[in-house]
Amino acid sequence: MDSMTIIGMTSIIVAGFTISIGSIAPALGEGKAVSQALASMAQQPDESSTISRTLFVGLAMIESTAIYCFVVTMILLFANPFWNLVAG
């Protein structure tokens, strides 16, 4: 195997692992946050506007960890910086 094959292979495998492992924790966290928010909305329907606003902001914060993994994956797949080392 020449170095180009190795770089391509590791990039694709690592990209798959990055997005799959990286989306587990944010998914669990978002599910927990939504279930808690629904429970508290059922308890206090008057506060639902405040709860949903905080929920959206919190969800976006949690989701950003998954988004970071996604950006890393996309960079590995479509804008790999290591290509330039071997294919000039």
Next chain:
Amino acid sequence: MNIDPSEIVYFEWEFVRITATLVFTWITMMVLAVGAFFLTRNLRSDTKISRRQNAMEALFTMINDQIREISQDKSGKILPFAGTLFIFILASVLLSLIPGFISPSGSLNTTIALALSVFFAVPAYGISSQGIKGYLKDYLKPTWIMLPFNIISEISRVVSMAIRLYGNVMSSSIIVGILVTIVPLLFPVALQLLGLLTGVIQAYIFAVLSVVYISAAIRNKDNNLSESNELKEE
């Protein structure tokens, strides 16, 4: 596949590079500026208002109420800054419905610029409300040991805001691009709808986060005052 519209270069001369990001940002700015010019003609203060004025007042009231609720700041100083951020990101996401229009907020350059403007706005608002000394004291808040961590959080905030907006907008366009090659009929439309929803929520999130950061820089003084008042009462 293209993950950043800045890779499309229309014109290049020495250090001047006109990329797709720049062109579509100009188009968005032009749409907003021309729209604002025509919407603000013939404003009236009596009860018979035009539909355009009604829509604009609804938007303005919504942004103003949200900012008041989040920041507890009655002065309305944050409104021009956060409202502009919200309307710009919202317009750039909504305009991407037009075929051929590449959303400028799907480019890392635009989002970093927006996040940097928040980065510089936070000390500007903080200093204007509590003075340079009062603002710099915030960095030593719990103890002086926290100083490096406060500075790190200030910088990482910029990075996280920029990458969050970029990743969300870019991911929806990438997913549509991938789906078009697999199932070209109808399915991309549904996902584009989802992308639109995420884009609108991200515009809201970006504005809310900037309001939260700015109001944290402004608010400290009032909190200190109320704390000292409580101490006196005790």
